Amino acid sequence: SQQGEEDPQALSIQEGENATMNCSYKTSINNLQWYRQNSGRGLVHLILIRSNEREKHSGRLRVTLDTSKKSSSLLITASRAADTASYFCATEASGTYKYIFGTGTRLKVLA
Amino acid sequence: DTAVSQTPKYLVTQMGNDKSIKCEQNLGHDTMYWYKQDSKKFLKIMFSYNNKELIINETVPNRFSPKSPDKAHLNLHINSLELGDSAVYFCASSQGRPGGIQYFGAGTRLSVL
Numbered sequence: 400s401q402q403g404e405e406d407p408q409a410l411s412i413q414e415g416e417n418a419t420m421n422c423s424y425k426t427s428i429n430n431l432q433w434y435r436q437n438s439g440r441g442l443v444h445l446i447l448i449r450s451n452e453r454e455k456h457s458g459r460l461r462v463t464l465d466t467s468k469k470s471s472s473l474l475i476t477a478s479r480a481a482d483t484a485s486y487f488c489a490t491e492a493s494g495t496y497k498y499i500f501g502t503g504t505r506l507k508v509l510a
Numbered sequence: 511d512t513a514v515s516q517t518p519k520y521l522v523t524q525m526g527n528d529k530s531i532k533c534e535q536n537l538g539h540d541t542m543y544w545y546k547q548d549s550k551k552f553l554k555i556m557f558s559y560n561n562k563e564l565i566i567n568e569t570v571p572n573r574f575s576p577k578s579p580d581k582a583h584l585n586l587h588i589n590s591l592e593l594g595d596s597a598v599y600f601c602a603s604s605q606g607r608p609g610g611i612q613y614f615g616a617g618t619r620l621s622v623l
Contacts, residue, residue, distance in 0.1 A: 441600055491609050496558065497555050497566050497568075498555065498609065499555075
């Protein structure tokens with residue numbers, strides 16, 4: 400299967416709630432990124448976490464990385480309707496120059 | 511000003527035709543990429559160029575040929591289009607060596623009939 404798989408595949412929440420999505424990967428990595436894709440648009444970088452970091456914050460976003468479990472999570476707090484999008488994790492495998500993208504989580508935030 | 515722009519946005523063509531997609535970035539980045547996103551939203555890298563030099567060439571049919579006339583441009587030419595080539599193609603760029611934070615274009619939706 401693919402390097403970088405997100406779960407859940409789809410998530411529907413009410414505005415104001417928190418959204419958590421997870422990413423699992425298979426090989427050792429240099430870093431991991433999260434991207435957002437609005438419908439019909441390109442991907443937008445959200446946050447990058449290096450393999451020696453365990454947690455990073457950016458505004459309402461919190462990313463954790465557990466290299467022993469080869470997993471990462473993205474938490475969006477106090478979600479808004481504008482957060483509705485697909486979210487992808489991307490891993491840069493050690494010794495390579497390429498990012499492998501996951502299959503994405505489709506988040507829908509209901510107003 | 512659009513940072514990474516690709517044209518056309520939509521491309522509808524018949525099987526067997528040859529088509530090109532153009533990409534330009536005005537960010538001064540050294541590395542550019544082409545990705546293919548299929549109908550299930552799976553995004554897969556195709557090619558990466560660093561300062562006009564091919565760095566990554568994934569298992570892509572040789573009907574696909576990237577061309578980088580300068581480090582601000584990376585075009586994708588596709589020969590003998592097939593139904594399975596229908597997808598959204600994204601161009602991206604990043605600073606420095608391949609990898610790192612990538613800036614994506616809006617995508618080109620290719621439909622092969």
